[in-house]
Amino acid sequence: MADVSLVDVGKRFGAVEAIRNLSLSIADGEFVVLLGPTGAGKTTTLRLIAGLERPDQGSVVIRGRDVTGELPAERDVAFVFQQYSLYPHLTVYDNLAFPLRSPARRMDEAFIRRRVQQVAELLHIEQKLTNRATALSGGEMQRVAIGRALVREPAVYLMDEPLSSLDAKLRAELRLELKRIQRELGTTILYVTHDQIEAMTMADRIGVMSEGRLIQLGTPREIYERPNSAYVASRLGTPAINLVPAELLASQSAPLEARTVGLRTEHIRIFSADHSGPRARVHWVEHLGDQNHVHLKLDSHSLVTLADPAQELKAGDEVALEFLQPLYFDQSGNRIAADGVLA
């Protein structure tokens, strides 16, 4: 059963079409991540579901009920924002209890205590319940902010880049925790991010957005291995997929319609110059800590690929290349399978 559905939703802000014909269904207990650059319409999508924006067309359905005309408070959703907004004068406990004490809900204090305790344990902040919200580290504050959403049990949690203001280590920890919590509680989450690692590691399905449209929706593996367009292919992978004109790789048996060839780093093999295959020159080797990128020049085109730590390469070296499993894209950027059929 779908927990949340958007049916052919459109939204304009003046001359800007923020969302165009967006249809999306999120199943009960599913973790869906919307991925895309700034301005793609990800946050607007969340706000439409939350009721913070009204669609110009289409409808929003939550647990089978059309809520398009309802106020945010009438919808069964919880929102976590990018910047944690805690009440600085309250303790962690009172911050967490706050949503349950709202006059609309009016839960009894014994229930609230149990629920807050439970969520605090889940987030590993049970030691901090009596602290002032301001006496916490950034990571703890963000956990409290997430906890404030979790004390409720809405149909869906809407999260707008909740981890983006944290350092890498904390982000990685909370990423795992959030996924664990979602699995344990079977909650439904729609999560917005720019970060492909967050999308790849947490999502059951990823929706890639661009200019107000949902370009592709699928499991992380589908999106990475079978992107429907050059745009989707370029959203995932570090370093990014290399897109080169098809004529550059005349030796590859590309389909006739192919205009662009996509080469992922793991599909470029580098051999010494005495090997057969297209020639390239090492332009430079970039050390980025956990990854070293080799920048290659193939004719006038640059290719960036991950350096194999065992392979000693230096600027100026001539090398031979082999390309495995290239992806082919037609004139408009749609992927075509190797046998020439639109993928």
Next chain:
Amino acid sequence: MAEIKLEAVAKSFGAFAAVKGASFTVDHGSFFVVLGPSGCGKTTTLRMIAGLELPTSGRILLDGDDVTSLPASARDIAFVFQLFALYPHMNVRENIGFPLKCQNFPRAEIRKSVEEAARLLRIDHLLDRRVGGLSGGDRQRVALGRAIVRRPKAFLMDEPLGALDSEFRRLMCGELRALHDRIDATSIYITHDQLEAMAMADRIAVMNQGRVEQIGSPQEIYDRPKTMFVADFIGAPPMSFLKVHTAPRRGDRVIWIDGARVEMPELFEGRAEGKFALGVRPENVAFADSSQLRGRVIGAEYLGTTQIVTVTTAGGQVKARLPSGKPVQVGETVGLRLRSDKLSLFDAASGAVLSSALDGGGRHG
């Protein structure tokens, strides 16, 4: 251009020691990044260099001159804060020229300096636009223009990109570094983002709890961390640590982890028996059936190009970065081969690394 030198600079706020004796030298023309988690003292350090805080002890030298007690206005330094406030009622030209106008520069000179700054930032076509209608990136460039227009000796930047989305942040990293090179500036940049640090810095100082834990090039910091804190703070995922109880001796090239033999770089120093941690980065771990070091796969995170596989061993959890095409079954037992020339041995009690051949063959601490 300027050389900035800190000598045992410390700062306390009441009973709280925010910075505990920071010493480092930022060379002429270099891009120096101070990296650390929130609360590590990096912003306080920067504010002391700027003259916005007075150190409790220690000295700050700018081009050899002691500026420790000089006010901010008497130091020829530009400070770029995280949240740029542009004057909304002024256009781009007036915003950039504002610092010069305040100092009563002649109008012709202001005009020339503003145009030069705008050219460097590639926003000269926007000079007569209002700032309200600009994109986030262009606003950021205008704010930078306001910092560089005075041509100060040094730039201090406190997470200037913190408020931007991640994609745009990467782009601005490249621009900032290119700008630094074009104007031949000395820059000190504060961040908690290791990717920013790695991408921009000539040298990085990693801070933790008011102390500078290590100073070095990005590659040094990554490959040869001096402390477990640095090893754990840098890298995504960070370094894994295998716990060992042993008495390492000078000259050792092998360490035993629960009966499994693991080769490592030759140790240049020994220690009394105690708890140690063998540190290995995920990309230096491979599966090898023949290896004595064995563990059980407890999870695999698919990242597209690669996957991060977590394995529990007798020494603790190890993360391996493997090609995503490699089939991995959760629950299976695997052998792990660690790249012997890339391992670090830490004293688990102090967190300090033991000096070894990893340091480049020479003997130094």
